[in-house]
Amino acid sequence: MCIIVTIIMLILSIQNLIAHHWLNGGVQLLIALVFLFLLISNIRQVQARRAGSCTDGCKLTDWAKKFFRKRDS
DSSP, X not given: OHHHHHHHHHHHHHHHHHTTOHHHHHHHHHHXXXXXXXXXXXXXXXXXXXXXXXXXXXXXXXXXXXXXXXXXX
């Protein structure tokens, strides 16, 4: 699902940038890059779980996790 959204948003942003719709294209490109970051983060986490240890890629995901913690109510 995440890869589909990433590809669609990337295509839409390129089309908007070609048509000189800078704000729309920029926002869609930003959304596509965030989804790409989430996709790479999820892939690295799955690889780390299967291997049983974390490689160098977990530093980036641990850094990003600080901003998206679940709050206990």
